[in-house]
Every structure is written in C-alpha cells, then in structure tokens.
Amino acid sequence: MANKKASPGKFVNAMFGGAQRRREQYAANEDMGQKMTDWEERKMVNPYAGVKNPYENLENVHEDAQVNLQQAEFQKEQSQQSMANIMQGMQGAAGGSGVAGLAQVLANQGVKNAQQSAVSIGQQEQQNQLRSTSESGRLAQQRVEGEQKRDLMVREGDRMVEQYDMKKEEAMLDYSMQRKNASDQAIADAQATVDSFVSGAVNAGISAAIPTP
C-alpha cells in the first residue's frame, strides 16, 4: 500500500534501496525461471503404460495330460507280464484312441487285467478331456478379466497424467500472476513513496514562501 505521509527516511530508502531490490528481484527471477523450466520440462508418464495381462499366455496344463497306464497290473504268465510291461511303458502313446483300441483287443485275448486297463484308459481319457475343457474355460475367463483390469489401469494412468498436467498449468498461471502482481506492486510502492515525498516538500516550500497574514 502506498505511503501517503512524506517521510525523509522512507524516501532515502526508496531512493537508495532500488539496486538491492532489483538484484533480489533478478536473483528471484533467475531462480524461479530455472525451476519453472525444470517443472515445465518434467512430464508425467502413465505409470500403468505397458502393463501386461498376466493371464494372457497361460497354458492349459491339462491339455497334454497323459493316461497313467500303471493302474494296469498284469501278473501271472510271462507273456502277459511282458505285455503288461509294454503297456505300462507306453507313456508316449497313452491317451489316444489307438492305445485304447490295442488294450481292448488285448483284453479280448484274455490278457489279464487288460479290460481293466482299457476301461481305466477310457475313463482317464474322459477325465483328461473334461479337465482340459474346464481348464480352458477358466483360463479364457482369467484372460478376459485380466485384460479388463489391464485396460482399466492404463486408462486410470492416462487420467492421472491429464490431471497432473492440468494442475501444473493452473499452478504456473497462479505463480506468474502472483509474480506480476508483486513486481507491479513493488514499483508502484516505490513510485508512491517518491511522489508523496516530492509533493510534501513542494507543499512545505509553498507554505514557507507565502507569509502568514
């Protein structure tokens, strides 16, 4: 606020403090400018950008399930035992209709427990198929849900970036207005002090020159 009353002390301050104020103002402006540049250059990055759906490439562990042929316990005759050993060892081919057909014929040939083996293989095939189908469904649901979550996170990140940019612009506008006001005010104050002293001095001179009746 302008000082309306003339004062020699304030005048002196107004006359001789200018350089110091300008230095301070300059330094403040420098500092402020640097910080502002840094701030302007700092961009917020969407923290969720590139988030991957963790369920995207999950494999169905039941897809290649094998039939366990070890349930077939063949004993007794040597040839039957030999057939049993082979059947037990046929893990690579187990699970298909070929080995089931083979087991069926062996069962018809009376190979001990081959029928049980054929039934067991058939049941395991069915169970494997059921598990595989069920697991496929579960994984598909997980993939969809995971994709939805990932999409929501990325959108949330975009929203955060947008909000940050808007706040930054608001704050920068605020600062620039405050700065402008402050510098305007300082100059106006100094001018008012000088004006007030000059007008006080003039008034005093006039009063002294005109004799009192």
Next chain:
Amino acid sequence: MSDKKIKKYFENMPYGDDAKSSEIHGQQNQQVINQLITKLVQQYDALWNSGNKEGSGQINSLIKSIARQLDNLRELKKEFAIAYGGGVGGKNLFSNYTDLNWDRIFWGEGGRITFTDQYEIILTVLDPFGKEISKKIEDVTENWVIKGTEEADYMNYHQDLIKQGQTAVKHPDFDIDWAVDNLLINNDAWKIFVSDKIGGVYFLQEWMAANEEALMSGQIADDMLHPDSFDPNNDTRLHKHYADRLKMAFDPSYMTIKDGNTSSSNVGGRTTMAAPAKEQPKEQVQGPLSAADNRVPDIKK
C-alpha cells in the same frame, strides 16, 4: 456285463423259441413296447370306428413295422447267442477284434429300448465309462467279426509248406506272398489275423514283444497302435508276419539267413528263401543237393 455273466445268462435264458419278440429284452422294455402298442391299437380302434380307414390303415402299418423290427431284433439275439457260444461248453466265434462291450450289456437284458418319432427302435446301453451308447437295429452287427475258416486255411498252407520243406524242392509250389495277401484281404479276414490266435500265436502280442523298445519309448505313434492300422490295404506289418511264418515253415533258417546270420545257414534252410539282395553268385553244383546249397556266401570277404 462280464464274459462269465453273459455266458451264464445264455445258459439259463428263460425264453424258448416260442417267446414273444417283445419279451426277450427284459420286463422294463416289454412294458415300454406294450404301452406303445396299446396306445397305437386304441388309436386304430378310434379311427376305425369313426370310419377313417386311411388313418386306421396307417396305424396298422406302424404296428406291423414295429413287430417286424422286434422280430429282427430277436433274430439278432439268437445270432449273438450262437456266435458267443451260448450253452454249455460253446465256442465263442466272435473275433477278438470285435468290441462286445455294448452287446454283452444289451443282449443280457441290460439295455433300454426306446422309439423315435418315426417309430424306429433305438437300443441304448450305459457303457463302462458311464456314457450312453445308442444304436439302431441295422447298426448292431456293423462291427461284428465272426471267425470262419481263416485259421484252418492258413494252417493248411503252413502244414503244406512244412511237408514241402522236407523234400528236395527248392521252391514252394505256390507264391507265399500272393497266398497270404489273398488270405488277409478276402472278407476282411485281416481283422481276425490281427486279433486272434492263429496256430497258437497272437500276432499282436508277437508284434508288441518285437517292438517293445519302440513302443515304450513312444516312437510308434498312437494311430499306428490301433488294430485298424494293420489293415493290409494300407500297411505291410501283418503281411510280413504271416508271410515270414510260412517262409520259415518251408525253410526254418529263412529268418536268420535273411538277417545275415551265416552261422545257421546250413542248418537245413534254403538260400532261395533268403533275401535276394544278400545272395551272391554261387558255384555251379553238379548232382544232387549238397550242404553248399544252403550256405550263404560271406559278404565280408
């Protein structure tokens, strides 16, 4: 139903030749059939009484059609019983190739008879895996393979070749490969040769034993394990086995000579049966057969 149970069932079957075709599949099925026929007869009566001869004629045809289907089914049951060795000490004529899981259940009164909208009979059983399997009457015998004279025919060749092998002839008087090919292919007899005991030997078990390592290491693909994969129209494994057996009947050292084993080459076999690729020009031998005829030249020299 197990083999024992179905045999016991046929031994004690409470139906004779005069049994109705609707009663031989169990009480529950008989009720289903009777209910349907009763309903149709009522409809027939109503249409006849109302003077609708055309409608009543159609119903009459339907009833006769159902009766015919049931008669066919009865004949199939008889055929199955005979082929399965019904009665005490009967011989099962079904080839091991035939999957009789459905038949054992249905013909032992464990199945269910239903009708389609067109009044066609559907026969359903619950298989050992808990799955329902339905068949129409015309599908029942689709996979039946009944043994005939295949084993006897093959063994006749075998005996004949053994006899010929005892003589001085150097070649059998027929082409073994051609004979085996005909035996396997005629009437799809290969299904029997794959699955049944021929001359005391199960081909499938022999093949499995010979290929044990490959089977256990999974080198043989699943589709090559199925009995159908041995169809001689597409595959030579079956032919080779049976042809080799006949060749060995004529020449006991055929296989070892073929495999390049010279140590047993003069046991009594004939070099003429050996693989042509391993034969080398022989010295001319004068006079009757000598041991030199049976000797395979040492190809390492």
